[in-house]
Amino acid sequence: MLSRVLASIGGLWRSRRIPLAWLLLTRQPMRLAVALAGIAFAGILMFMQLGFRDGLFEASVTVHKLFDTDVVLLSPRTTSSIGMASFPRRRLVQTLADPEVVSISPVNWNLLLWRNPEARTTRSILTLGFEPDDPIFLDPAISSQAKLLQNRGWILFDERSRPEFGPVSAWLKQGRTVETEVSGERIRVAGLVSLGPSFGADGNMITSRETYLRLMPNSPPGNIELGLIRLQPGADPDAAVSRLKRLLPGDVRVLTKAGFEELEKTYWRTSTAIGFIFTLGAGMGFVVGCVIVYQILYSDVSDHLPEYATLMAMGYRLPGLLGVVAREGLLLAVLGYLPAYVAGQGLYALVRSGTRLPVVMDPQRALLVFSMILVMCLGSAGLAMRRLGDADPAEIF
Amino acid sequence: MQTPSPPNNRPPSAAIAVQGLSHWYGRGDAQRQVLQEVELSIAAGEVVLLTGPSGCGKTTLLTLVGALRQVQAGSVQLFGAELLGAGRRERQQLRRRIGMIFQGHNLLRCLTAEQNVQMGADLLPGLGYRARRDQAREWLRAVGLGDHLGKLPHDLSGGQKQRVAIARALAARPELLLADEPTAALDSRSGREVVDLLRRLARDQGCAVLMVTHDPRILDVADRLLRMEDGRLFDQVLEA
Numbered sequence: 001m002l003s004r005v006l007a008s009i010g011g012l013w014r015s016r017r018i019p020l021a022w023l024l025l026t027r028q029p030m031r032l033a034v035a036l037a038g039i040a041f042a043g044i045l046m047f048m049q050l051g052f053r054d055g056l057f058e059a060s061v062t063v064h065k066l067f068d069t070d071v072v073l074l075s076p077r078t079t080s081s082i083g084m085a086s087f088p089r090r091r092l093v094q095t096l097a098d099p100e101v102v103s104i105s106p107v108n109w110n111l112l113l114w115r116n117p118e119a120r121t122t123r124s125i126l127t128l129g130f131e132p133d134d135p136i137f138l139d140p141a142i143s144s145q146a147k148l149l150q151n152r153g154w155i156l157f158d159e160r161s162r163p164e165f166g167p168v169s170a171w172l173k174q175g176r177t178v179e180t181e182v183s184g185e186r187i188r189v190a191g192l193v194s195l196g197p198s199f200g201a202d203g204n205m206i207t208s209r210e211t212y213l214r215l216m217p218n219s220p221p222g223n224i225e226l227g228l229i230r231l232q233p234g235a236d237p238d239a240a241v242s243r244l245k246r247l248l249p250g251d252v253r254v255l256t257k258a259g260f261e262e263l264e265k266t267y268w269r270t271s272t273a274i275g276f277i278f279t280l281g282a283g284m285g286f287v288v289g290c291v292i293v294y295q296i297l298y299s300d301v302s303d304h305l306p307e308y309a310t311l312m313a314m315g316y317r318l319p320g321l322l323g324v325v326a327r328e329g330l331l332l333a334v335l336g337y338l339p340a341y342v343a344g345q346g347l348y349a350l351v352r353s354g355t356r357l358p359v360v361m362d363p364q365r366a367l368l369v370f371s372m373i374l375v376m377c378l379g380s381a382g383l384a385m386r387r388l389g390d391a392d393p394a395e396i397f
Numbered sequence: 398m399q400t401p402s403p404p405n406n407r408p409p410s411a412a413i414a415v416q417g418l419s420h421w422y423g424r425g426d427a428q429r430q431v432l433q434e435v436e437l438s439i440a441a442g443e444v445v446l447l448t449g450p451s452g453c454g455k456t457t458l459l460t461l462v463g464a465l466r467q468v469q470a471g472s473v474q475l476f477g478a479e480l481l482g483a484g485r486r487e488r489q490q491l492r493r494r495i496g497m498i499f500q501g502h503n504l505l506r507c508l509t510a511e512q513n514v515q516m517g518a519d520l521l522p523g524l525g526y527r528a529r530r531d532q533a534r535e536w537l538r539a540v541g542l543g544d545h546l547g548k549l550p551h552d553l554s555g556g557q558k559q560r561v562a563i564a565r566a567l568a569a570r571p572e573l574l575l576a577d578e579p580t581a582a583l584d585s586r587s588g589r590e591v592v593d594l595l596r597r598l599a600r601d602q603g604c605a606v607l608m609v610t611h612d613p614r615i616l617d618v619a620d621r622l623l624r625m626e627d628g629r630l631f632d633q634v635l636e637a
Contacts, residue, residue, distance in 0.1 A: 014525035018512050020505075027507035027549075310503040313465055314569065315493030315520055393492075394465040396499060397456045397577045 021327035024300065035296040036336045039373060042289025043340025044347065046282045046369045047361075051348055053278035055359035060199035060268050061261040062358065063126065068138045069105075070237045071244065072260045073227030074253045080267035081126070082200035084109045084225040091252045092227035095244055100235045105134040108212045109225040111201065116166040117180040123164055125182070126201035129212025136228055142206070145191045149208040154190040155182070160356055161203025168192075183215045197356055199268055227252075282372075289376045293332060297384035301325060305391050313393035322385050329381030333374045340373070341366065411474075412573045412605035413439040413462055418471035420457055420628075431457050433628040435471070441572065444596055444606040446616060448633075449625035455609045456577060458625070462607065463495055463575045464488040476572060493520050496566030496604070498576040498595075502558040504550040510537060510561045511546040517568035536564035540594055556587030563591065567598055574599055576608040585614055592618050 025032050063081065073092055077085035092104050108129035113122045130136045132150050135143040148154055157178075159169040169192050171178050178189040182205070195204045213221055231240055237256040244254045255263065269275045301308070308321055344361060351359045420432040431454040439445050449455050460466045461473060464480055465488075473480040475491050483491070496517075504513045514533035521529065537546055540560040550558055559579055566574060576595065580588035592615045599606045608619075616622060622633040 014527075016526050017519050018508065018515055020508075020516075023507045023512070304506075306503060307505045310499070310505075311516065312489070313463070313492060313497050314517065314565075315489060315495075317489055394460045396503060397459055397463075397465075397497075 021324045021331055024304065024324070025328055025331055028300075031296060031300065032335075035293065035332055036339065038292030038296070039289055039332060039336025039377065040339040040343065042285045042292070042376065043337055043369055043373055044343050045285030045288070046372055047340060047344035047365070048347060048351075049278045049281035049285065050365055050369065051344070051351070051359045051361075052357075053275060053282075054362075054365065055351070055357040056199055056274055056278075057265045057268055058358045059197070060264050062196040062198045063128075063201075063204060064257075064261045064264060066137050066139060066142075066195060067107075067228055067257065068136060068230065069228035069257055070231040070235070071229040071240055072255050072257065073229065073248075074255060074260070074263075075225070076251065076253045078225070078253070078263075079271075080200065080264055081109070081198065082111060086219070086223035086225050087227075087252050089222050089224045089227075091248055092224065092229070094248060095227070095229050098240065098243055098247060100231045100240055100243075101229055102232055103230045105130060105136045105228040105230075106209070106224040107136060107226040107228060108209055108216070108219070110212075110216060110219075112183045112215055114165055114203065114205070115181040116164065117168065117171075117178055118166045121164075123203070124201065125161070125165065126198070126204045127182070127212065127215065128204070128206045129209040130206070132208050139194070142193045145193065148190040149206070149211070151188075151190065152208075152214070153185070153187050153211055155187050155205045155207040155211065156191050156193045157189045158195040158197075158204035158206075159192040160194055160196045162197055162356070165203045185215050187211070187215075196358070286372055286376060289373065290380055293329070293377050294380035294383055296332075297325065297328060297380050298387055300328070301384050301387045305387070306396060308388055309391040309393045309396045312391060313396060318388070321388060321391075325381050325385050325388060326378065329377040329384075330374075333370075333377035336377070337370050337373050340369070344369075411438050412441050412443075412476060413437060413607070414472075414474040415462065416472040418458075418461065418468070418473060420454070420461060420466075420469050422457075431628050432461075435628075435630045437462075437623070437630060439573075439605045439607060441605050442600060442603045443620050444599065444618060445608070445621045445623060446619035447607060447609045447623045447625060448611065448616075451611075453625045454628045455625050458630075459575050459577055459607070459609055462573075463497060464491045493569065494572050496569060496571030496574040498559075498562050498566050498574065498579045500578045500581050502550065502555075502562040502582075504558055504561055504565070506550055509547050509549055510542060510553065510557075513550070513561055514564045514568050517565040520569045533564075533568055536568045537561070539567075539598065540564045554587075555582050556584075556591060559583060559587075559591050560594065563595055563598070567602065567604075570602065571604055574604050574606045574608075576606065576610075578610055578612070579608065580610065580612045580615060588612060588615065 075085035075087040089106050092106055095101050095104060110127055111124045112127045114125035115122050132146045137143060145156055157168050168178050168189055172189060172192060179186060197203060213219060241254050241256055311321060348359045348361055351357060415435055415437040418432055418435040421428050421430050423429055435458060447455055461468055464475060468481045476494060478491060511533050514536050515529055518529040518532045534546060537543060540563055542557060542560055545553060545557060580591055583591060596618045624631045624633045
């Protein structure tokens with residue numbers, strides 16, 4: 001088997017031809033550089049636009065991902081993390097009737113006004129209220145600090161909140177006691193947690209339900225915005241969701257954790273222009289790239305028309321020469337993609353440090369951009385090939 | 398020394414046999430006849446020179462015989478195959494058996510001398526890359542350019558480029574060589590060298606040669622001299 005594979009590779013190697021496409025490109029370094037710069041530019045544009053788009057959608061669920069839960073309960077009126085409606089807490093207690101439900105945790109969730117302790121300006125902050133004894137987060141660092149929240153008026157501040165909330169973490173690390181106002185009530189920052197800003201909220205804080213209810217005096221104590229339900233190990237969340245739907249009346253919505261994240265992403269995708277804007281941006285990059293590659297390949301074919309005609313006169317077939325143009329397109333795609341990929345990685349790192357958005361190079365997007373560049377280059381090559389039809393071997397004498 | 402075959406007796410080994418070939422350019426009122434009832438036969442190994450004033454149809458004859466243009470009327474047989482009514486694909490296949498040398502060298506600018514010649518050798522079926530490359534080198538040595546294998550056309554002189562073009566044409570082992578004023582761009586000495594080389598190599602291969610030229614200094618390499626005027630072909634007496 002191996003020897004046959006080797007033999008066929010050897011056969012291919014023996015019958016190889018002069019790499020005309022490669023030589024056509026590399027013997028004109030200036031034109032190649034312009035082409036690669038154009039393709040790389042288009043690639044970077046696509047990487048950035050799609051990266052921002054996916055990063056923003058991903059950022060909308062940074063908090064959602066942190067919850068230690070299998071199934072969630074929401075109000076049917078809840079549209080997104082910035083529009084959380086409340087529902088009776090007893091619905092969550094009812095779920096304990098299901099044999100697979102192991103534990104439940106009520107969570108309050110709202111946007112409150114935070115006063116910057118330094119500048120004295122206010123800003124919306126996402127506030128979560130929960131029972132401090134209840135470990136609702138996957139991150140053990142949060143659960144270990146949760147007992148501090150048993151003190152009334154104490155909160156944990158998200159150190160990855162945007163700087164507009166004030167130098168809270170810097171002050172705290174210097175050993176200063178940080179106190180400020182939330183919704184007009186005095187609170188004390190007891191510690192720092194790491195959650196990350198999301199789309200709807202520039203900053204987060206977590207606190208006990210008791211403190212939460214003090215900050216939100218109009219909120220009925222029996223109501224919650226989110227119910228976390230943990231199942232037995234190995235249980236199927238989808239099956240549990242359909243059982244709980246039958247068990248509960250229609251005034252609550254039951255979702256898996258993934259469904260909860262999807263609800264949020266869908267909100268930002270469909271109710272805002274974000275998806276459209278960034279997809280359009282990526283499309284612009286694609287079009288710009290097409291124009292550049294087409295221009296380059298078309299003028300390359302035009303410049304070499306007498307040479308192509310000579311090859312046809314020598315007995316080379318037109319399909320073979322079309323293949324040369326196609327290979328030029330393929331080479332341009334590969335050579336142009338590499339710098340775009342590297343620059344994309346660098347720019348993503350820059351965006352992450354600058355905006356704290358979770359913009360990462362995931363393989364799916366890397367593949368998508370490569371396919372777009374490939375389509376761009378091969379499509380342009382296909383259009384440039386039409387010029388090759390003008391090569392008339394009878395005209396070269 | 399091969400004896401040229403008499404023009405009216407076509408042996409089966411004739412590389413080219415042309416009968417009653419006429420050709421027109423344009424359509425309708427603008428139609429203009431460029432070839433009138435041309436008769437021509439060239440045997441394998443024969444060197445035929447074609448002269449005549451410009452615009453008399455020499456190049457048209459060359460492109461018709463070279464299977465580059467569709468034959469309109471009359472018969473052109475290449476190695477026994479009829480070109481009248483032959484399709485694109487058939488003509489392309491026949492062209493593989495014809496070497497062509499152009500007034501301008503028409504080398505590929507992005508390829509070295511060796512690679513240019515190998516583009517000719519690459520047309521040979523069933524040869525490995527190495528064998529084809531070695532052949533290309535062999536041909537370049539044969540035309541006296543063994544030291545310039547890796548040079549781009551840009552770095553070669555006019556005579557050297559024309560010699561590369563000859564090597565490329567011969568590397569495909571053609572049975573017929575068509576040349577259109579191969580010495581036009583050369584000074585008299587390198588022009589002479591190129592023609593002598595062409596004749597010697599063609600002889601060695603048993604390859605027929607049809608060469609269009611205006612150059613009076615090279616007429617003596619011909620076995621036969623033809624003159625074309627206003628689309629008609631005449632035999633010319635060789636004064637050698």
